[in-house]
Amino acid sequence: MLVVNTETVPGYRVVAVKGLVQGSTVRAKHLGRDIAAGFKNLVGGELKGYTELLTEARREAMTRMLAQAQELGANAVLNVRYSTSAITTGASELFAYGTAATVVQDGQA
Amino acid sequence: MIPVLTDTLVSALLAARPDDTVTVIELLFNFGLPLVLFILGWVVGGRRERAHLRDLARREALNSHILRTDLRAYGPADPSAGAMMVTAEVVIASDYFKMFLASLRKLIGGNLRSYETLMERARREAVLRLIEQARGHQFNALCCVRIESSNIGKGVMPMVAVLASATAYRAPTT
Numbered sequence: 001m002l003v004v005n006t007e008t009v010p011g012y013r014v015v016a017v018k019g020l021v022q023g024s025t026v027r028a029k030h031l032g033r034d035i036a037a038g039f040k041n042l043v044g045g046e047l048k049g050y051t052e053l054l055t056e057a058r059r060e061a062m063t064r065m066l067a068q069a070q071e072l073g074a075n076a077v078l079n080v081r082y083s084t085s086a087i088t089t090g091a092s093e094l095f096a097y098g099t100a101a102t103v104v105q106d107g108q109a
Numbered sequence: 110m111i112p113v114l115t116d117t118l119v120s121a122l123l124a125a126r127p128d129d130t131v132t133v134i135e136l137l138f139n140f141g142l143p144l145v146l147f148i149l150g151w152v153v154g155g156r157r158e159r160a161h162l163r164d165l166a167r168r169e170a171l172n173s174h175i176l177r178t179d180l181r182a183y184g185p186a187d188p189s190a191g192a193m194m195v196t197a198e199v200v201i202a203s204d205y206f207k208m209f210l211a212s213l214r215k216l217i218g219g220n221l222r223s224y225e226t227l228m229e230r231a232r233r234e235a236v237l238r239l240i241e242q243a244r245g246h247q248f249n250a251l252c253c254v255r256i257e258s259s260n261i262g263k264g265v266m267p268m269v270a271v272l273a274s275a276t277a278y279r280a281p282t283t
Contacts, residue, residue: 003194004276006181006253011188041266042146044154044204045161046234050261054198054270080194082272084259092261106188 001066002076002103009076011106018072018100023064027057028091054094058082061096074100146205154204158226165233172240176280177251183278184250190279193246196272197238201231203267227269232256235273243277250280 002009029050040047061082069077080098087093117139176184186192207223214221235256243251254275261270 002191004192004253005194005255005274006183006192006276008183009192010183010186010278011191041202041268042205043149043157044202044207045157047200047202047268050200050268050270051198054200054272058196058198058272080274081255082196082257082274084257084270084272086259086261 001069001074003062003066003080003098004076004078005080005098007079009078009103012076012103013106014076014078014101014103016074016102018069018074018102020097021065021068021072021074021077021100022095022097023061023066023068024093024095025057025060025064026087026091026093027053027060029053057092057094058096061094065096065098069098069100072100074102076101076103143205147209150204150206150209154206157204158230161230161234162226165230165237168237168241169233172237172244175240175244175249175251177236177240177254177275179252179254181253183252183276184280186250187279187281190248192276192278193243193248194274195239195242195251195277196274197235197242198270198272199231199235199238200261200268200270201227201234203227203269208266224267227267228258231258231269231271232273235271239273239275239277243275246277248277248279249282250278251275252278 002012008014036049065077065080077098078101080096083095083097085093085095178184183192203224207227210223211221236254239251239254243249252275254273256271256273258269258271261268
């Protein structure tokens with residue numbers, strides 16, 4: 001599956017647009033991470049635990065979006081965008097959406 | 110921060126009696142702990158920030174030839190390489206010292222320099238991670254770079270989360 005956040009792909013052309021596909025996850029950080037982050041907050045620096053959490057959430061949202069695209073029979077998702085929202089303290093939603101499409105390499109039918 | 114300090118000072122003074130060990134302990138707890146955290150933030154936080162800035166400068170110098178734009182269109186691209194979306198996230202915490210500086214600054218207004226560097230570090234780190242991912246897949250250019258940041262900290266302690274994404278492609282090298 002070809003995934004880009006632009007509307008075109010160099011070397012490919014869009015032959016069919018299948019429609020909007022989306023995937024989302026709502027994740028909470030667990031208490032252990034929260035406490036570790038609390039200590040880190042005093043001395044600054046990257047909060048690796050939270051970064052990983054975001055990465056996992058984003059992968060999950062992406063996987064769900066790709067599954068939808070696959071169901072539509074697409075082989076690419078174009079113009080992918082992320083959006084995040086805090087639902088409650090300690091839980092946030094990561095939402096990925098894009099346009100599923102069928103693309104073929106230039107010079108092929 | 111400041112109102113809390115003056116509050117505790119006033120209440121401690123009102124409650125102070127000679128030979129009152131409880132007040133001494135209270136004073137230690139109310140002022141000693143913030144002081145330790147303040148020094149910890151100043152020394153350790155400052156050192157970590159400088160180390161991070163040095164690391165960013167080094168990695169940026171290594172990757173300065175990578176073209177990055179936030180245009181939705183590609184530059185000259187090698188059609189055989191295709192394209193790939195890359196995403197990076199960074200969460201960075203402030204420290205107690207920065208928070209203290211910011212709370213002082215808020216009294217007179219103006220630039221919160223200590224938080225500006227925090228945001229800057231998070232964004233530069235996120236973009237570098239995009240570039241490093243792209244290079245890992247033999248791409249050498251990025252377009253449609255999108256950077257989104259949000260404060261996920263509770264109360265007065267800011268924590269910055271940056272989510273960056275872009276499309277990596279290969280520009281013909283001349």
